[in-house]
Amino acid sequence: RIRQLKSVPKDSFVYRVVVCFTAICSLPSINRLRSVAHLWFDIVQELRTCWETGKMIAGLESGSPNLSFSKLYQNLQMLNCCIEHRVRHENDSATTTTVDNPIEPDEDGDQFFECSSNISPSKSNLTELQPEGRLKPCGDLKLLNSNEILYVPVTQECPPATEDMLDEQTAVLTSLGSGEDATLLRAKMQSRSLLSDMESFKAANPLGTIEDFVRWYSPRDWIETEEVDADGNIQKHYSLSPRMQLPDNLWVEVWQQARPIPVRRQKRLFDDGKEAEKILQKLSSLSPGEILEQLIPVLLHTVYDRIAKEIEEMEESNAVALLETLNAKEVLIVKGKDERKKKLQQDFIVCLTSVEQYICRFKSFKEKLFSPDLNHKEKEEMIKVVTELHTRPEIPVKGAAHGRLGKRLASLFTKTKPTTNQANNDSTEAKNQFMTPAGKEYILRASIARPSNLRSRQSPQRMYCMLAQDEFRLCGAFSEDTTFF
Known part of the structure; x- marks a missing residue:
C-alpha cells in the first residue's frame, strides 16, 4: 500500500527530514515557514559540501534512482550517483598511466579528442590496430572473418535518470514532430549509448564486423539454421534477423559512423558535474511551500507508520479497517487532481481525527480496565x-x-474520590467507598406473562427511577401479549 504513495524508505534521510519539519510545524510560538526555510538552506549547503568533498549522502539506497520513490528522493539518489561517478573517475585517472599521448583532463573533468570524421580505416589499417579495452572472452565465440576470439569490451555504464529527467527527454523528443526527418533525428538522439558500445567493440575487436557485434549485443537478432546436404552432412547457416536487414537500418548507420575508440578515451555519456549542479540549483531554488508540497507523500507515509504501530499494539480487529480507510484517503490525496486536493486533504484530516480519537479511547479503556x-x-x-x-x-x-x-x-x-474528607469521614468510608453521588438511577428489568399468567407469553417490562437533590423521575415501559385477548 505504501508504494501507491510514492514515498521513501522508512528511516531514510528524507524520512527523517520530514519528521523534523513536522516537529517544527507543530511548535506554536515560532515562524514555521521561516524555520523550514532556514533548515532547508542548511540541508542544501550540506549536500553541496558532500558533492565538493566526494562524501556520499547517508540514508539513501545505493544505485540508480528508484522511480518508485518520490522525486526529491530520486534527485538525492542522482546526486549520490554523481558523487560516486566522480570519485571513481578521479581514482581511475590517478591510477591509469599511459605511455604514449598522456591525456590531461580539463577543468570540468571531460576529455576531448581531435578525431577526423573523414578517415575510414582500410582492411590493412585494421590489422595494424592494437586491441584496447578488452574485458573478457565472449564464451567460445570467434570472429566470423578471422579465427580470433571475440572479446567483450569494457563499456560505459548506462546513464542514470530520474523521473524529471525522463520527462524532459520525452518532452524534447515529442517536440521534434512526427515527420521522417524528425523520426530519424529522434532515433539518433537515442543511439548515443549504442554508438559508444560499438566504438568500444571495434577497439576491442579490430577485425570485428556488425554481425559479430550483433552476436554479442543482441543474440536474438542472430539467427542460426541447420540444413542437411545431399551427402547427409549438416550445414550451418547464419544471418541477421529480418529487422536488422531492413533498408536504412539505424544499427548499420551507427556502425558505419563508429570508430575504434576504447571507453577510456570516449566522451562520457554521463556528465556528473553538470547533473549535480542542476540538482543543487533546483533544490536551492525551492520555496518553503514547494518543499512541503513535495514532502506530502512522505508525511502521509510517516502518519501511516505511526498509526499502524499504534493499531498493532492495540491488537484490536476493528482498528485494521480504520487503517485501510486512512490509507485509501492518503492515496486519493497523492493521485487526486490539483483542484480537488484541498477537499481531499480536509477529508483526510477528519478521518485521521476519528482514528486518533478511537486509539485514545482504546488506550484510556485499557489503562483503566486492564490489570x-x-x-x-x-x-x-x-x-x-x-x-x-x-x-x-x-x-x-x-x-x-x-x-x-x-x-x-x-x-x-x-x-x-477526593481525599480532603478522608480524616473526617473514616466511619462512613467503611460503609461506602464511593464519593457522594450527584444523583442515583435505578433500572428494573423483568420478563413476565401479562395479562394472563397461564396463557400469555412472557414479554419485556422496564422501570426507570432517578433520584437527585431537587428532582425525582419515574418512568415505566410495559408490554402485554395480546394475541388471545
Whole structure:
C-alpha cells in the first residue's frame, strides 16, 4: 500500500527530514515557514559540501534512482550517483598511466579528442590496430572473418535518470514532430549509448564486423539454421534477423559512423558535474511551500507508520479497517487532481481525527480496565469488552460488582474520590467507598406473562427511577401479549 504513495524508505534521510519539519510545524510560538526555510538552506549547503568533498549522502539506497520513490528522493539518489561517478573517475585517472599521448583532463573533468570524421580505416589499417579495452572472452565465440576470439569490451555504464529527467527527454523528443526527418533525428538522439558500445567493440575487436557485434549485443537478432546436404552432412547457416536487414537500418548507420575508440578515451555519456549542479540549483531554488508540497507523500507515509504501530499494539480487529480507510484517503490525496486536493486533504484530516480519537479511547479503556495479572484468555475477553464499548451505547457487565470487570469499574470510583474528607469521614468510608453521588438511577428489568399468567407469553417490562437533590423521575415501559385477548 505504501508504494501507491510514492514515498521513501522508512528511516531514510528524507524520512527523517520530514519528521523534523513536522516537529517544527507543530511548535506554536515560532515562524514555521521561516524555520523550514532556514533548515532547508542548511540541508542544501550540506549536500553541496558532500558533492565538493566526494562524501556520499547517508540514508539513501545505493544505485540508480528508484522511480518508485518520490522525486526529491530520486534527485538525492542522482546526486549520490554523481558523487560516486566522480570519485571513481578521479581514482581511475590517478591510477591509469599511459605511455604514449598522456591525456590531461580539463577543468570540468571531460576529455576531448581531435578525431577526423573523414578517415575510414582500410582492411590493412585494421590489422595494424592494437586491441584496447578488452574485458573478457565472449564464451567460445570467434570472429566470423578471422579465427580470433571475440572479446567483450569494457563499456560505459548506462546513464542514470530520474523521473524529471525522463520527462524532459520525452518532452524534447515529442517536440521534434512526427515527420521522417524528425523520426530519424529522434532515433539518433537515442543511439548515443549504442554508438559508444560499438566504438568500444571495434577497439576491442579490430577485425570485428556488425554481425559479430550483433552476436554479442543482441543474440536474438542472430539467427542460426541447420540444413542437411545431399551427402547427409549438416550445414550451418547464419544471418541477421529480418529487422536488422531492413533498408536504412539505424544499427548499420551507427556502425558505419563508429570508430575504434576504447571507453577510456570516449566522451562520457554521463556528465556528473553538470547533473549535480542542476540538482543543487533546483533544490536551492525551492520555496518553503514547494518543499512541503513535495514532502506530502512522505508525511502521509510517516502518519501511516505511526498509526499502524499504534493499531498493532492495540491488537484490536476493528482498528485494521480504520487503517485501510486512512490509507485509501492518503492515496486519493497523492493521485487526486490539483483542484480537488484541498477537499481531499480536509477529508483526510477528519478521518485521521476519528482514528486518533478511537486509539485514545482504546488506550484510556485499557489503562483503566486492564490489570497486569490478566492471562491470555482474559486479555482477549477484555479487548472484546473494549471493542463493544466503542460500538454500543451500553454493555452488560458479567458478574456485576463481583466480576473482574465490575471490580475494576468500582476501583475507578475509589481512585477518583477526593481525599480532603478522608480524616473526617473514616466511619462512613467503611460503609461506602464511593464519593457522594450527584444523583442515583435505578433500572428494573423483568420478563413476565401479562395479562394472563397461564396463557400469555412472557414479554419485556422496564422501570426507570432517578433520584437527585431537587428532582425525582419515574418512568415505566410495559408490554402485554395480546394475541388471545
